[in-house]
Amino acid sequence: MLSLLVFSLLVAPAVQAVDSVSPYHHYVNAELPARTWYQPDSHPVHTLFRRAGANDGVTYASVGSPEWSKGFPADPVSMQNMPQAWLDALHKAVSAGKIPDVPVTITPPGSNPTYPDGYDPMNHDVCSSTYQCRIPGDIWDGPDGYLSLSFDDGPLPPSPTLYKFLKEKGQHATHFYIGTNILQYPDCFEMAWENQDDIAVHTWTHPYMTTKTNEEVLAELGWTMQLIHNSTGGRVPKYWRPPYGDSDMRVRAIAKEVLGLTTVIWNQDTNDWSLSDPVPITSLDKIATQMHTWLTGSKKPGLIILEHELSNQSVQAFMDAWDLVVSNGWKTTSVAQMEGASAYQNSWNASGPVMQAKVGDLSVHPPPSQTAESTT
Numbered sequence: 001m002l003s004l005l006v007f008s009l010l011v012a013p014a015v016q017a018v019d020s021v022s023p024y025h026h027y028v029n030a031e032l033p034a035r036t037w038y039q040p041d042s043h044p045v046h047t048l049f050r051r052a053g054a055n056d057g058v059t060y061a062s063v064g065s066p067e068w069s070k071g072f073p074a075d076p077v078s079m080q081n082m083p084q085a086w087l088d089a090l091h092k093a094v095s096a097g098k099i100p101d102v103p104v105t106i107t108p109p110g111s112n113p114t115y116p117d118g119y120d121p122m123n124h125d126v127c128s129s130t131y132q133c134r135i136p137g138d139i140w141d142g143p144d145g146y147l148s149l150s151f152d153d154g155p156l157p158p159s160p161t162l163y164k165f166l167k168e169k170g171q172h173a174t175h176f177y178i179g180t181n182i183l184q185y186p187d188c189f190e191m192a193w194e195n196q197d198d199i200a201v202h203t204w205t206h207p208y209m210t211t212k213t214n215e216e217v218l219a220e221l222g223w224t225m226q227l228i229h230n231s232t233g234g235r236v237p238k239y240w241r242p243p244y245g246d247s248d249m250r251v252r253a254i255a256k257e258v259l260g261l262t263t264v265i266w267n268q269d270t271n272d273w274s275l276s277d278p279v280p281i282t283s284l285d286k287i288a289t290q291m292h293t294w295l296t297g298s299k300k301p302g303l304i305i306l307e308h309e310l311s312n313q314s315v316q317a318f319m320d321a322w323d324l325v326v327s328n329g330w331k332t333t334s335v336a337q338m339e340g341a342s343a344y345q346n347s348w349n350a351s352g353p354v355m356q357a358k359v360g361d362l363s364v365h366p367p368p369s370q371t372a373e374s375t376t
């Protein structure tokens, strides 16, 4: 765990260049987008995770028990035990031409991932989010007037303070969780789940995903999805955020085409991950100033601020800004609620029923009208 933290803190400065580019440059999301809230039956993700509908009789081991953690890989992510069905789905997608053949990047310590000569990260064939290239369908901006509440890197010991605060304020956030942290801090996980917050994917071991092979990308996402699935009564996560915001056409396609995941980045960055560093690159004061600028500024587009449940200070930075959020009239929601969409691929949210994959069967939980239309 410590090594994971140290790793993320050491390597993270490389991406901070993202801050210097105008977040509004590629702004497209003026209104609530229409989206399906379920994947069509034909999507491979439906065969990859056993569904726990009311009728299929699957019971899941209780979170934190030895049976619950059994079978999940230790850090680093295991390629050996990956279910064959996941690999088959990947290879089928590759054969069908759905996974662009973008080469893996190399990340020298302290610098951004780099592509081999001849591959431009801003070209639409590569489109690296580290370099601020936006792939259509990925989420960078909120709808006007919205501030989505999302936190990365948990669950961790600083998380409960945040969860108590959110609960007290009647708010539901999206938690982009690291798989190995869920294994290590099941009680923190349970607290967010009992608060009915949305649980999303931040990979198993927090790597730069563009440095990973197709199979490794699959393992990083798949194991995290499986653990969340097994810990939420069979829900299949729908959103993921790449560590360091590092994704590209290849990584994104594996997430989307094989696992049905939507990629979420951000449009403002607090650098709050560095607050607990020996040499932080920001401070609570500096973040308070940034928050003031953003929260009293334009509401077009809505805000997706990168924040972490990584340290007491990063949690404090969010809580300190809360009064400004309220006094400026932001609509505060989880990422899914901001999109007017479900939090899971097979369930509307933590309290809604878990669906069997069945196109058009909206009888269990009709989504709000603006989400009924398909975009696929």
Ligand SMILES: *[C@@H]1O[C@H](CO)[C@@H](O)[C@H](O)[C@H]1NC(C)=O
Pocket: 050, 058, 059, 060, 061, 070, 071, 072, 226, 230
């Ligand atoms: C997840 O839950 C399913 C259903 O109970 C179980 O078969 C499986 O062993 C669990 N663990 C993993 C790693 O899939």
Ligand SMILES: *[C@@H]1O[C@H](CO)[C@@H](O)[C@H](O)[C@H]1NC(C)=O
Pocket: 172, 195, 196, 197, 348, 349, 350, 351, 352
């Ligand atoms: C879950 O969705 C239902 C239906 O939209 C809503 O009434 C409920 O408040 C939601 N629960 C949470 C925790 O957001």
Ligand SMILES: *[C@@H]1O[C@H](CO)[C@@H](O)[C@H](O)[C@H]1NC(C)=O
Pocket: 158, 161, 312
């Ligand atoms: C973080 O805050 C908690 C709760 O106030 C406290 O128990 C813990 O010691 C703090 N941790 C650090 C590293 O300061």
Ligand SMILES: [Zn+2]
Pocket: 008, 152, 153, 202, 206, 243, 244
């Ligand atoms: Zn992270």
